[in-house]
Amino acid sequence: MTSNNDQIKGVSRRSFLYSLGALALSACGGGGSPAAAVAVSRATSLAATSSVTLAHVANGATDIATSGAFVHPGLLHTQADFDRMAQKVTGQASPWYDGWKRLIANGHTRLSWSPRPQVEVDRGGSGSQNYPVLYNDIAAAYACALYWKVTGDTAYADKAVQIMNAWSSTLQRLGGDSNVDLAAGIYGYEFANAGEIMRSYSGWTATDFAAFQSMMLNIFYPINVDFLNRHNNTDITHYWANWDLCNMASIMAIGVLCDDHTLFDQAANYFIDGAGNGAIAQAVYYLHPGYLGQWQETGRDQGHNTLGIALGGAICEMAWNQGIDLYGYDNNRFLAGAEYVAKANLVQADGTYLTVPYMTYSNVDVTQTGFSTASQGTIRPCWALVYNHYVNRKGLAAPWSTKFAMAIQPEGGGGDYGTSSGGYDQLGYGTLTCTRDAVAPATAPSGLTAFPSAGQVVLSWWGVANGTSYNVKRASSSGGSYALIASGITDPSTYTDTPSAGTWYYVVSAQTASGESANSSEVVAVTAVQPHTYLTFNETAGTSAADATGNGHTGTLVGGATHVAGRAGNAVSLDGSSGYVSLPNNVVADVSDITIAAWVFWNGGNAWTRIFDFGAGTGRYLFLTPKNSSGVMRFAITTNGGHGERGINGNAALPTGQWAHVAVTLSGTTATLYLNGSVIGSATDVVFAPWRVGSTAQNWIGRSQYAGDPFFSGSIDEFRIYRGAMSADQILTLAQAA
Known part of the structure; x- marks a missing residue:
């Protein structure tokens, strides 16, 4: 993995941490009114087993709070996994035995390996960079640990222990430039995994195991947590997703290794609602129809893009083995990212690559307008894990991850793929360790969403493992009867309907070799303007x-x-110093096309006060200000902080000392700003609908997400939100109402 730009960026108005929370939406909006779109709960399925509890905090968010004994071994592999590997290898069953042959052929799996512990390991900077010594010894410790667990040969257990003891008795610090954060993250999670496998070996004394735990906790973890908390005092969007992900992975792995719930929970919760680009809502930057989730580094290069899947998958699997389903969080958002990256990097028979949709991405350093073909086709040993969880463990369809896993099977060790593929950035051997016999396919498609967009309804869903095509059905009342409106849909799993204005109910079924599946859960979409608040x-x-x-x-x-x-x-x-109105959590989190309107009497004041601001902190929000730094009204919406805003600048500021009617509408990607019934600005590239902002616990009238912005001074009356975008005539009618 190559270095990030090490230049320190000044911190702007953006805070480092905010809470995204967790969102649970039903098939209807508040008070029984049908919602414009139904999103799968962001909180559901987080508890994968009964080994943990979820703490529901007062603001409606769901925080992960584990308790009780950890599962051991319980990082990338459990004892059940090792039992399966041993049984399959003994029987020479394919593909496990093929993966086993890759393991024993690897040069790291040999009893003659001599560890080379260092007092200091450096990555980056002008001095000696000796970190390859560390990652090679980790690869050897891990490979020998696997060999022992599969065969019971204690000579390999002794070799793994020898390597770990050598390091825990020698290593005193990690150094270099900011790239030390990568070393602490990547090698931290990998080394902790080797130690977790060996913790039950009777030949590893309690004293030596405690020394290894101490090394991980006192040398690796402080760098991990400091990075997530400070990001080296840069703007929160400066570092690419993988920097966060590797440090999250290390903290989670060290938490289990050291039986420390605080560390484990810290990593799991950062994955859900952290401020940095590695948190899943930022890592999967944009959900295209059919759940192709554009990964955050897509416009950078595909070597780093594929690393995101390797690191994100490791986090999800480690959490799963402790009872937390990060795989399924936010309607399988990680799978959406994996499918996008797999499809974009899987070479076809003619040597070409398939195209994937792309949405412009911006951070503090760059604006990337297109998909980067640099390092396209990078192979990393990470796809067996993704495929086996979603397809063979859950019974879902993951066609592109499946194809990639099959194309590179059997997966070797991380170092087998060369430095151009980030060798040693992952442990590898997924065919041996992750392959599992398939469960029965899901009985129906799942995760169906239906979002109105400029009069159309865009549907997406997750397929079933044995599905060959999909049918879309629509009804005018809940529960049917449903009319078939589309069939034979294969890839991607999406359909755009163009119904008349009204309220519509949708289900999807799968066609399989044995016939049609059951219908999915029903979702509802409203294509007419409807009062919301x-x-x-x-x-x-x-x-x-x-x-x-x-x-x-x-x-x-x-x-x-x-x-x-x-x-x-x-x-x-509102008094301009502390007064504001707070609306309920997630108030527009299930809304796509929208109208927000109000009568406003502004006393005037500095720029960036807010008429409204709905968000989850300074990374994800939508707002309207009476005056920006250019002296005009502005509406904006973002899922990536100020650098990623899409919005409209009006042609004037809001008048002061008088009542004025303001309104903003969003129809598809077209946003329009109105003042006293007249259009004062519009834009056609506003690609973030309110639902894309995600769950929000800071939905305010008169207050900004940014602590440094002034509170609103003046009065507000008749504050309205509608599902759907009003026409210009309808806005004029509101503005002329007595």
């Missing part, structure tokens, strides 16, 4: 602002927010 602010006292739609989206007055006379009836007054 309406705060009249007509209360005269208290801190509640009722939602007149009946959907239960009650506002809460906070700080210097009070009831005052408004345009007609009352309004909410």
